[in-house]
Amino acid sequence: MTHFTHLDSKGQAHMVDVSAKAVTARTARASASVTMQPHTLEMILAGGHAKGDVLATARIAGIQAAKRTPDLIPLCHPLMLSRVTVDLHPDPQLPGIRIExxxxxxxxTGVEMEALTAASVAALTLYDMCKAVDKTMLIGDIRVLQKQGGKSGDWLYEADTSAPASAASPVQGSQDAALQVRFFAELREQMQQDELQVAVASLQAADYPLTVAGLSDWLHQQFPALKSGRLMVAVNQQMAELSTALKSGDEVAFFPPVTGG
Structure with a gap:
C-alpha cells in the first residue's frame, strides 16, 4: 500500500529526507488552461491590451514561480533547476490559452511541483492582466502531464476515455499531437525562448496548413516579436522548403539565413 510520504509515523507533516537518493536527471511537464470570451482572446493576440504583452508577462511569471516553489509549498525541497520553459498556446476552440x-x-527529488506551480502562476497572471476586460475567465486543466527520472521511473498522463470528451481532450503541446519547434541565433531573442511545442490542433483550428509555410505563418501571427523575412528551416535535421508537409512529432528548426562577406 502506498503511503503519504510527507507524513511521519505519528501522522505529522515533515519534509522527506532525500539525502540517500541518487542524483538523476529529472523532468516534469504540467498543464493549465484559461478559458475566456472570444473577444478577450482576440485582444490578447492583437497586442491591444492596455497592460502590454499578456503572453510574455505570463511566461516570465511562470518561470519565476517555478524557482520560488519551496517558498509557496511548505514541504517542497529547494531545487537547483537547470531549465524552465513555459509555453502558451492560443486555442480559438476553447476559446482561451493553453499553458504547458x-x-x-x-x-x-522530482520537479512535478515546480512544473505545476509554473503553469498555475502563468494562468493566474493571465487572469490578473485580463480581469478588467473579462471577469468570466475560468482557470482549469491543472495537472501533471509527464514525469521522467527517479526511482519510481517514467510516468505519462493518459486521459480516461470513459470520461466526457472535454475531460479527455488532448492537451495542447503534448508530444503525441505536437510539433517541436526550435529557434536559433537572434530568433531566440525575438521569441524569448529557444523552443516550444505547437499543438497540431492549434494550426488546424486556425485553418493553417500542416506545412512549414503554415507553421511559419501561425508563429508570426501568435508572436508579433518574430520579425518577418526569409528564414531557413530544417525538419528532423534535414533542410526543408516552405511546402514541406509536417506531421505530429516532427522537429522543426528555424534559423536566419547564413550570410558572408
Whole structure:
C-alpha cells in the first residue's frame, strides 16, 4: 500500500529526507488552461491590451514561480533547476490559452511541483492582466502531464476515455499531437525562448496548413516579436522548403539565413 510520504509515523507533516537518493536527471511537464470570451482572446493576440504583452508577462511569471516553489509549498525541497520553459498556446476552440510548463534538473527529488506551480502562476497572471476586460475567465486543466527520472521511473498522463470528451481532450503541446519547434541565433531573442511545442490542433483550428509555410505563418501571427523575412528551416535535421508537409512529432528548426562577406 502506498503511503503519504510527507507524513511521519505519528501522522505529522515533515519534509522527506532525500539525502540517500541518487542524483538523476529529472523532468516534469504540467498543464493549465484559461478559458475566456472570444473577444478577450482576440485582444490578447492583437497586442491591444492596455497592460502590454499578456503572453510574455505570463511566461516570465511562470518561470519565476517555478524557482520560488519551496517558498509557496511548505514541504517542497529547494531545487537547483537547470531549465524552465513555459509555453502558451492560443486555442480559438476553447476559446482561451493553453499553458504547458516543463522543468528539468539533475537532483535527488522530482520537479512535478515546480512544473505545476509554473503553469498555475502563468494562468493566474493571465487572469490578473485580463480581469478588467473579462471577469468570466475560468482557470482549469491543472495537472501533471509527464514525469521522467527517479526511482519510481517514467510516468505519462493518459486521459480516461470513459470520461466526457472535454475531460479527455488532448492537451495542447503534448508530444503525441505536437510539433517541436526550435529557434536559433537572434530568433531566440525575438521569441524569448529557444523552443516550444505547437499543438497540431492549434494550426488546424486556425485553418493553417500542416506545412512549414503554415507553421511559419501561425508563429508570426501568435508572436508579433518574430520579425518577418526569409528564414531557413530544417525538419528532423534535414533542410526543408516552405511546402514541406509536417506531421505530429516532427522537429522543426528555424534559423536566419547564413550570410558572408
Amino acid at each position: 510548463a516543463t522543468c528539468k534538473l539533475a537532483g535527488q
